[in-house]
Amino acid sequence: MTSKTLTASPVALGTWAWGDSGEVGDGQFGSRLTESGLREVVEKAHSNGFTLWDTAVVYGMGRSETVLAQALKGYARSEYQLSTKFTPQAAGDGGNPVADMLEQSLDRLGTDYVDLYWIHNPADVARWTPLLIPLLRSGTIKHVGVSNHNLTQIALADQILGEAGFRVEAVQNHHSLLYRSSERAGILDHCREHDVRFFSYMVLEQGALTGRYSPAHPLPEGSDRAAVYNGILPRLQTLTDRMAAIGEDRGASAADVATAWAIAKGTTPIIGVTKAGYLDGLVRAHGIELADEEIAELETLADAADVDTRGWWEPGM
Ligand SMILES: NC(=O)c1ccc[n+]([C@@H]2O[C@H](COP(=O)([O-])OP(=O)(O)OC[C@H]3O[C@@H](n4cnc5c(N)ncnc54)[C@H](OP(=O)(O)O)[C@@H]3O)[C@@H](O)[C@H]2O)c1
Helix, strand or coil, X not given: CCCCCCCCCCCEEECCHHHCCCCCCCCCCCCCCCHHHHHHHHHHXXXXXXXXXXXXCCCCCCHHHHHHHHHHXXXXXXXXXXXXXXXXXXXXXXXXXXXXXXXXXXXXXXXXXXXXXXXXXXXXXXXXXXXXXHHHHHCCEEEEEEECCXXXXXXXXXXXHHCCCCCCCEEEEECECCECHHHHCCHHHHHHHCCCEEEEECCCHHHCCCCCCECCECCCCXXXXXXXXXXXXXXXXXXXXXXXXXXXXCCCCHHHHHHHHHHHCCCEEEEECCCCCHHHHHHHHHHCXXXXXXXXXXXXXXXXXXXXXXXXXXXXX
16 A cells, blocks of 8 residues: 555454453443454454554554554564544644654554554644645655545545645545445545545444344443443344345355445445454455345335434534
8 A cells, every 4th residue: 555546455444442441331342352362353354355454543542553553563564554543632732733643653553654544533624634745745644534524524635635736545434324424425426436435434333233232132331332322222123133134145144244235335344353253254245245125125224223323523424
């Protein structure tokens, strides 16, 4: 990905959960992840060609970046790609808060460049976007994307970068069967038409759309995701049962079908991987071709669930 054009594996790997401390009741995910378990995740990912890792300063306030760097130790820097973010809400008050936050990320990640650098949300597009230009010029960041931006904000960021000879090469928004606002707002079409890569995050709705969790087996108590999703799990059952049935015909799981759906939409899913076994699912998902009728049926069931899974940090599209 150090080439002029942004290229990346068909699925990116998310590490928000890697920022959890592991303490019960303290964290977004409530998952108990170990250093050796995450090393296995990395090894299995790389041996299957999944080499783009997405993180952010705010995932555990630096912890996700630090843990990711540890897990990647021993691999040549050219063997994997790093995607991390400038989060405006966490900006310092120095002369160039973007360069300062990036510097800290580089330090934690143990590298001197980031392949794909994001503005995490559109707090003030005109203020933050220009600060990416010197970083692109120096090669400290190779490619730029914007996250949680609407169409107008994407266009403004692109115009600002365009004046310096660069462009917005990627968009990263919440996009799942249950949350399709980027599609409805025309952002997917825009990306397709302008050769901008669209990365879908929370395709599995943090586990709620994997079929692994149910009212009888809820998300880990005390975690933030449990507070958001446990109450709606009964309404997701018909959808996840159908996803499981569609998967079964292909030797795949409901989670694999969710990921295959995001790929069928022409997007690059960023899947939060916490266990090495989940990599087998990504390989399967990559090989699944859903029929148009299956996609339509799943979307109808998703709409019928009538849930709003917009994250607290997400502006409307
Ligand atoms: N730009 C933004 O504002 C933003 C916001 C949110 C996320 N993101 C990015 O997108 C990534 C993905 O989102 P996410 O991690 O929040 O949620 P996600 O990908 O929707 O769900 C991840 C969870 O699903 C479960 N899972 C993963 N693969 C599975 C499989 N094959 N089978 C069964 N269960 C599976 C795991 O839960 P268990 O550990 O419980 O099994 C995991 O913690 C993040 O890590 C982050 O990099 C970006």
